[in-house]
Amino acid sequence: MTIVSIVKNADPARALKDAVELIGGLDVKGTVLVKPNLSCARPSGSGLVTNVEVVKAVVEMVAARGARPIVGDLPILGWDADAVFDTTGIREIEKAGGEFIDWRNNHVEIQLQEAGVLKKVRIARPAIEADYIINVPVLKHHFFTHISGAMKNLFGVVEPDFRPLVHVLGLDEPLVDLYEFLRPKVALNVLDATCIAQSVRPSGPYYGPTAARSVTKLNMIAVSRDAVALDATAARMIRVDPEAVEMVRLAAGRGLGTMNPQTIGNARGATLRIKRSPLGRILPYAQDAWSSERLNRISHPLVRRMYGDDVVTLEDARHEMDRADPANIVVAGACKRCGLCTSACPVKNITLSGSRPILGNKCIKCFICVEICPDGALAIERKSQ
Numbered sequence: 365m366t367i368v369s370i371v372k373n374a375d376p377a378r379a380l381k382d383a384v385e386l387i388g389g390l391d392v393k394g395t396v397l398v399k400p401n402l403s404c405a406r407p408s409g410s411g412l413v414t415n416v417e418v419v420k421a422v423v424e425m426v427a428a429r430g431a432r433p434i435v436g437d438l439p440i441l442g443w444d445a446d447a448v449f450d451t452t453g454i455r456e457i458e459k460a461g462g463e464f465i466d467w468r469n470n471h472v473e474i475q476l477q478e479a480g481v482l483k484k485v486r487i488a489r490p491a492i493e494a495d496y497i498i499n500v501p502v503l504k505h506h507f508f509t510h511i512s513g514a515m516k517n518l519f520g521v522v523e524p525d526f527r528p529l530v531h532v533l534g535l536d537e538p539l540v541d542l543y544e545f546l547r548p549k550v551a552l553n554v555l556d557a558t559c560i561a562q563s564v565r566p567s568g569p570y571y572g573p574t575a576a577r578s579v580t581k582l583n584m585i586a587v588s589r590d591a592v593a594l595d596a597t598a599a600r601m602i603r604v605d606p607e608a609v610e611m612v613r614l615a616a617g618r619g620l621g622t623m624n625p626q627t628i629g630n631a632r633g634a635t636l637r638i639k640r641s642p643l644g645r646i647l648p649y650a651q652d653a654w655s656s657e658r659l660n661r662i663s664h665p666l667v668r669r670m671y672g673d674d675v676v677t678l679e680d681a682r683h684e685m686d687r688a689d690p691a692n693i694v695v696a697g698a699c700k701r702c703g704l705c706t707s708a709c710p711v712k713n714i715t716l717s718g719s720r721p722i723l724g725n726k727c728i729k730c731f732i733c734v735e736i737c738p739d740g741a742l743a744i745e746r747k748s749q
């Protein structure tokens with residue numbers, strides 16, 4: 365029986381130790397790549413990158429077993445890697461006995477003969493050469509894949525310039541292909557749920573972006589050897605039906621893991637609590653209720669009254685997102701001219717003119733510009749509008 369342990373403790377190292385003991389311990393040797401989520405220049409504890417205290421605890425655990433812990437990741441295309449490493453404070457892991465690896469110029473091409481769609485990919489050499497991988501994602505909503513958890517986190521080993529192709533191939537299936545390739549090396553998946561960033565929102569005529577609207581402190585760590593089981597559990601934790609998460613469904617269908625593991629630990633069955641907001645913050649409270657799988661049905665009429673008839677149910681929003689046409693990328697918010705979208709676009713299809721980005725006609729439909737905008741200025745216009 366596949367087990368996922370979920371432990372709540374304000375001390376991440378204690379939570380990790382208990383969670384790992386509950387699944388029968390950790391047995392690694394040689395070089396162990398500890399792979400956090402360092403997707404953007406946001407501080408540890410923001411819920412958008414893995415909490416450095418969790419990464420340090422994993423590094424200490426690996427070193428205590430006599431193995432060599434190395435740590436690495438690269439951000440979403442467009443973010444400056446040095447700024448990300450500085451802002452996240454990831455080099456703190458060196459105090460815990462880890463070695464930070466900057467693999468910017470160190471990728472190798474791999475052929476994936478058995479893959480569904482991702483037949484070749486360029487991967488960080490340390491991920492190929494490590495004896496084991498410990499995958500340390502942060503749990504967050506994701507507007508394409510619904511959740512960003514264990515399988516999505518492994519995307520960070522792919523060379524940034526190669527990632528748009530993975531987006532174009534549909535993201536879910538290529539992510540499963542990548543997981544299938546790396547799976548024999550993945551000794552453990554450690555989900556950082558110490559802080560959770562919620563970013564799903566009922567946005568009227570638009571769907572957008574990944575900027576966190578609210579962060580909830582959960583102080584939880586969930587651990588499993590099975591990334592599919594962990595992602596299914598993570599989805600339930602934020603009240604998303606795992607069946608609605610295509611990469612989880614696909615991976616389970618290909619026999620790479622289970623969607624129905626046994627869960628144990630003092631936080632077993634825990635789900636994200638909707639914070640009670642003061643009266644002046646009724647709007648975010650309503651948005652939280654709308655984005656909750658459990659509360660959407662009853663909160664939707666209220667949210668619709670507040671936002672207008674454009675707001676559809678969460679289920680309809682997901683269906684529309686799945687069919688989204690990137691020709692409908694629009695400027696929906698205030699652009700701060702940071703230039704991230706222009707540098708991230710793999711085909712240089714975006715220029716900044718005045719106070720807004722202008723999209724040309726070379727779009728390859730990768731959606732990276734929408735994903736990367738830290739201010740939520742870019743969004744996808746709904747087809748029905």
Ligand code: SF4
Nearest residue numbers: 709727728730731733
């Ligand atoms: S403009 Fe098109 S090709 Fe460029 S990042 Fe956006 S979606 Fe991708």
Ligand code: SF4
Nearest residue numbers: 699700702703705737
């Ligand atoms: S649209 Fe977003 S990412 Fe692009 S320049 Fe404006 S603020 Fe930056």
